Amino acid sequence: MASQHAANGRIGALESWANTSDRAARTKRARENSPAAFEYHLARVDEAVTDHQERVKAAEASHRAYMLRLAKASAKSRAKKQARNDAA
Numbered sequence: 486m487a488s489q490h491a492a493n494g495r496i497g498a499l500e501s502w503a504n505t506s507d508r509a510a511r512t513k514r515a516r517e518n519s520p521a522a523f524e525y526h527l528a529r530v531d532e533a534v535t536d537h538q539e540r541v542k543a544a545e546a547s548h549r550a551y552m553l554r555l556a557k558a559s560a561k562s563r564a565k566k567q568a569r570n571d572a573a
Contacts, residue, residue, distance in 0.1 A: 520551050521551075521552075523544060523545070526544040526547040526548045526551070527541070527544035529547070530544050530547070
């Protein structure tokens with residue numbers, strides 16, 4: 486029953502995308518609000534920082550830190566998967 490539900494969801498999603506004429510416009514809001522986007526970090530820099538260059542530097546540091554956290558989590562996951570494979 487669960488696989489039927491998942492299949493129905495996938496069919497609906499594919500039909501929805503098939504009827505979307507401007508794919509970029511449909512996903513624009515999500516991309517803008519994603520932590521992977523630099524603008525996400527720029528918008529969250531402390532309002533007290535008024536100098537544009539300093540705001541950009543702070544946002545760049547925040548963005549790099551986010552990406553490094555992702556890389557660290559990915560490496561941990563790969564190591565855990567490798568350990569499972571080695572044990573089997």
